[in-house]
């Protein structure tokens with residue numbers, strides 16, 4: 042389990058752990074839409090198995106965003122007198138926008154690893 046998380050964070054192919062999934066130097070703090078390789082450069086594992094395969098990664102992204110929003114609220118409420126200050130919403134919005142490039146890539150990596158073909 043810990044090894045899988047290391048492979049995910051290192052952007053490695055789920056099959057051979059040699060090739061890269063994203064064709065970018067720093068995958069988590071890169072502005073813009075992710076540039077993915079279609080297949081692994083080492084074992085030719087196909088990352089996008091069918092058209093619209095990464096549609097489901099949106100749900101993973103949504104879960105990550107909600108978790109980050111709740112964590113931001115829990116942390117931010119200690120800095121305000123009222124339990125629900127409207128400025129917390131602006132802080133949460135900033136965190137969501139700042140974390141979006143990370144969440145897009147991380148959710149796709151999680152999606153690929155959740156549905157990798159274990160029989161190969």
Ligand SMILES: [Zn+2]
Nearest residue numbers: 054057081084
């Ligand atoms: Zn591979």
